[in-house]
Amino acid sequence: MQNIAKLAPAAETLPDTSVPIVEFRNASKSFGAMQVLQDVDLKIRPGEFVCLLGPSGCGKSTLLNLTAGLLQPSKGSAHYRGEKITGINVKTGYMTQNDHLLPWRTVRRNIAVPLELAGWSKADTRRRTDELLKKVGLEAFADSYPSQLSGGMRKRCALARILAYDPETLLLDEPFGALDAQLRLLLQIELRNIVRESGKSVLFVTHDVDEAVALADRCVVFSARPASVRHVINFDLPEDRDLKTLRYNPKYQEECARLWKLLTPELDRQAALGGKS
Amino acid sequence: MIVILARLAILATFLAAWQLLSPAFDLEFFLSTPAQVAVSFWAIASNGSLFYHAGITSFEAISGFLLGGALGMAVGLAFGRYPFLAEVMDPFVTTFYSLPKVALAPLFILWFGIGIDMKVILAASIVFFLVFLNTYTGVRQVSREQLAIMRLMGATERQLVFTVIVPSAISWVFAGLRLSVPYALVGAIVAEIIASNRGLGYLLSGATTQFDTAGTFAAIIAIMILAIVLNFLVKHLEIWLTPWRQSAPDREITV
Ligand SMILES: Nc1ncnc2c1ncn2[C@@H]1O[C@H](COP(=O)(O)OP(=O)(O)O)[C@@H](O)[C@H]1O
Numbered sequence: 001m002q003n004i005a006k007l008a009p010a011a012e013t014l015p016d017t018s019v020p021i022v023e024f025r026n027a028s029k030s031f032g033a034m035q036v037l038q039d040v041d042l043k044i045r046p047g048e049f050v051c052l053l054g055p056s057g058c059g060k061s062t063l064l065n066l067t068a069g070l071l072q073p074s075k076g077s078a079h080y081r082g083e084k085i086t087g088i089n090v091k092t093g094y095m096t097q098n099d100h101l102l103p104w105r106t107v108r109r110n111i112a113v114p115l116e117l118a119g120w121s122k123a124d125t126r127r128r129t130d131e132l133l134k135k136v137g138l139e140a141f142a143d144s145y146p147s148q149l150s151g152g153m154r155k156r157c158a159l160a161r162i163l164a165y166d167p168e169t170l171l172l173d174e175p176f177g178a179l180d181a182q183l184r185l186l187l188q189i190e191l192r193n194i195v196r197e198s199g200k201s202v203l204f205v206t207h208d209v210d211e212a213v214a215l216a217d218r219c220v221v222f223s224a225r226p227a228s229v230r231h232v233i234n235f236d237l238p239e240d241r242d243l244k245t246l247r248y249n250p251k252y253q254e255e256c257a258r259l260w261k262l263l264t265p266e267l268d269r270q271a272a273l274g275g276k277s
Numbered sequence: 278m279i280v281i282l283a284r285l286a287i288l289a290t291f292l293a294a295w296q297l298l299s300p301a302f303d304l305e306f307f308l309s310t311p312a313q314v315a316v317s318f319w320a321i322a323s324n325g326s327l328f329y330h331a332g333i334t335s336f337e338a339i340s341g342f343l344l345g346g347a348l349g350m351a352v353g354l355a356f357g358r359y360p361f362l363a364e365v366m367d368p369f370v371t372t373f374y375s376l377p378k379v380a381l382a383p384l385f386i387l388w389f390g391i392g393i394d395m396k397v398i399l400a401a402s403i404v405f406f407l408v409f410l411n412t413y414t415g416v417r418q419v420s421r422e423q424l425a426i427m428r429l430m431g432a433t434e435r436q437l438v439f440t441v442i443v444p445s446a447i448s449w450v451f452a453g454l455r456l457s458v459p460y461a462l463v464g465a466i467v468a469e470i471i472a473s474n475r476g477l478g479y480l481l482s483g484a485t486t487q488f489d490t491a492g493t494f495a496a497i498i499a500i501m502i503l504a505i506v507l508n509f510l511v512k513h514l515e516i517w518l519t520p521w522r523q524s525a526p527d528r529e530i531t532v
């Protein structure tokens with residue numbers, strides 16, 4: 001937490017920045033005899049884009065599950081806007097590597113799911129899904145089924161669906177993991193733009209150092225299981241960074257190198273323990 | 278094209294062999310000949326009795342299919358949603374499942390008489406288990422992750438059932454239904470053979486008791502045609518109700 005003084009500027013544009021949007025207080029989690037999280041202490045400010053990095057199997061997804069209220073900590077607590085999370089946290093939207101689209105619904109009707117659940121009228125739903133289809137560039141595929149889409153298009157559809165119900169906080173668990181570099185960059189740009197426009201907070205799990213530096217305002221590095229916060233790094237990159245040219249930016253390269261250096265001892269240790277991914 | 282020609286050749290060879298060998302070995306009494314079967318078939322088709330009996334059997338099979346299918350889906354859904362119920366009921370269900378349902382036919386005659394009811398119920402009791410087991414599996418297959426994601430979108434339990442669970446169980450339900458078609462016919466026809474005065478099963482057993490081999494074959498052919506028609510209907514109902522599954526094979530196979 002030594003870097004907490006370097007606040008990201010985005011936080012100032014949002015109401016009540018004094019209360020963290022997500023906070024873990026000494027949160028530990030065990031599944032049976034296996035301890036996954038140990039004394040995690042972490043505060044996420046509203047409007048912040050935070051990447052979570054750590055060896056695979058260390059407990060990053062578990063942390064997102066605690067935030068969504070799908071799991072409860074075994075010890076300590078998880079808070080959302082100062083309130084203890086005790087059940088399903090509908091303020092959050094979850095997206096995993098597996099996009100969880102409903103195969104029997106067309107792209108448009110997949111995006112409409114959260115709106116239907118909220119009881120929107122047909123006309124409003126139509127208008128909103130039109131907007132979202134445009135935003136993620138899927139207008140031409142509105143009436144296709146997910147099985148007819150490429151991996152990247154499915155991701156966009158899932159992104160549009162999450163935006164449809166407009167959760168305050170996005171929990172993204174390696175969402176672009178299986179995509180090729182170009183597509184990944186495209187979706188990263190879309191995601192960052194959308195998040196900046198809407199002021200959402202984001203917890204983004206990734207195992208890709210470059211991705212973490214490119215996207216995040218701040219990055220949290222976890223130790224191997226049982227995970228605890230090892231490092232918190234503020235990136236010194238502009239808020240309106242251009243992801244397309246970012247990789248030529250020496251500052252970016254420097255930050256990547258810094259993050260790599262912090263991670264390598266963990267990787268060595270993981271190898272020594274015979275950890276698997 | 279070549280496939281069709283090959284099939285026709287096989288069929289023609291078979292019919293020719295039957296036609297020639299049956300009288301040659303003096304087996305006409307047991308095997309009849311295709312010509313005699315055709316005459317016999319034509320006779321029941323032209324006097325309308327074929328359609329009358331086929332209509333009765335179809336009605337029994339389809340009613341049993343619908344009744345058993347609906348109950349199977351409802352119970353499968355309930356068991357899938359309430360694991361406690363499923364666990365409690367498991368030994369009873371397994372016991373009944375293992376019982377060949379035709380063994381119940383005499384009991385059903387006792388309870389429901391020898392009318393159409395009894396055939397419908399026998400067919401339904403066979404179809405029920407197939408559809409029930411498939412629906413149950415389908416409901417259990419729904420990923421918990423998927424459900425969690427829907428809950429985060431604000432779905433209530435009721436909404437989960439209708440937006441995720443039922444639709445995703447549908448393909449399993451259809452697998453069960455498709456499997457059930459021949460069994461619904463089995464139920465109806467066995468019941469007709471045991472006790473009846475109409476239906477294709479009656480036609481079949483009637484011809485056999487009169488040592489009318491050609492008539493027996495004609496009835497069997499009628500049953501085959503009915504089975505093909507019912508299969509065709511369910512298959513097209515499935516295609517019509519699950520359009521998203523048809524879009525998958527359009528894509529070339531990739532790994
Ligand atoms: N629901 C669960 N029940 C039991 N064990 C679990 C459960 N969820 C995760 N785990 C275990 O906890 C560990 C951490 O998992 P996870 O949070 O998914 O790691 P990460 O996302 O960092 O790769 C893994 O060893 C995993 O097997």
Ligand SMILES: [Mg+2]
Nearest residue numbers: 057060061173
């Ligand atoms: Mg994970």
